[in-house]
Amino acid sequence: MGKSRYQFKELDKPYFMTLTICGWQPVFTRPETVQIIFESWQYLQQNANFKLYGYVILENHLHLIAQSDNIQKDIQCFKSYTARRLIDFLKEKKMSLILRQLAFYKKEHKQQSDYQFWQEGSHPQVMEVEEVLRQKLEYMHNNPVQRGYIEKPEHWRYSSACDYSGGVGLIDVFKAW
Numbered sequence: 001m002g003k004s005r006y007q008f009k010e011l012d013k014p015y016f017m018t019l020t021i022c023g024w025q026p027v028f029t030r031p032e033t034v035q036i037i038f039e040s041w042q043y044l045q046q047n048a049n050f051k052l053y054g055y056v057i058l059e060n061h062l063h064l065i066a067q068s069d070n071i072q073k074d075i076q077c078f079k080s081y082t083a084r085r086l087i088d089f090l091k092e093k094k095m096s097l098i099l100r101q102l103a104f105y106k107k108e109h110k111q112q113s114d115y116q117f118w119q120e121g122s123h124p125q126v127m128e129v130e131e132v133l134r135q136k137l138e139y140m141h142n143n144p145v146q147r148g149y150i151e152k153p154e155h156w157r158y159s160s161a162c163d164y165s166g167g168v169g170l171i172d173v174f175k176a177w
Contacts, residue, residue: 010126014053014067014177016136017122019079022105025098026059027086034158036085037062038171040078048074051174053133056140057158058147063140065127067174075122083117130177137164 008015021027028034034057044050053065068074090099102115127133141153141161153161163169 008072008124011067011069011071014051014065014127014133015071015124016063016065016127016133016140017075017124018061018063019122020061020119021102022116022119023101024060025101027090027098028057028059028062028158033086033089036082036089040082040085041171044068044074044078045172050074052160052171053174053177054137054140054160054164055158055171055173056143056156056160058143063136063143065133065136065140071124075124079118079122083113083115087115087117133177 028037037057041050041052041055045052048068048070050068051066053067055062055064066075087099087102090102099115102117106113106116107120125136127136137160141156141159141164144150144156144159145153150156153159154165154167157170160169160171160173163173163175
């Protein structure tokens with residue numbers, strides 16, 4: 001299999017990414033699971049010069065725009081850490097159906113784990129200009145509206161849309177661009 005066309009090449013620019021749970025399992029339906037995502041992002045913000053420009057978290061995937069000095073490594077660490085924490089949560093809550101699905105999707109070469117939480121890759125797309133960044137923010141903020149969950153993007157609790165409409169969201173976002 002050839003190399004993906006999705007690569008982190010320009011570290012001085014933000015990237016739009018999509019992270020999807022294997023089998024599109026609905027894991028982010030509880031505040032505790034979303035909190036694991038926020039805690040990991042906060043850690044990166046404090047320790048890795050991680051700039052989170054925007055995000056939306058839906059039940060089975062998330063979109064984000066972020067930048068850091070080593071974004072590829074930071075996203076790998078994010079996915080590894082959150083996968084471990086979320087699988088522990090699923091075990092603790094005895095969510096065996098989702099765990100069975102995540103075990104089904106585990107890649108054979110991954111011997112260190114019984115589960116595959118995140119789909120491989122994050123499909124990073126570099127945000128070359130502000131106009132494209134704004135388009136991606138609008139796209140991801142409108143994701144819950146398109147699904148019929150809410151009428152206005154800023155009403156979605158797990159999104160940076162509130163930050164961009166004058167409110168204060170659940171995690172700091174970098175808007176000095």
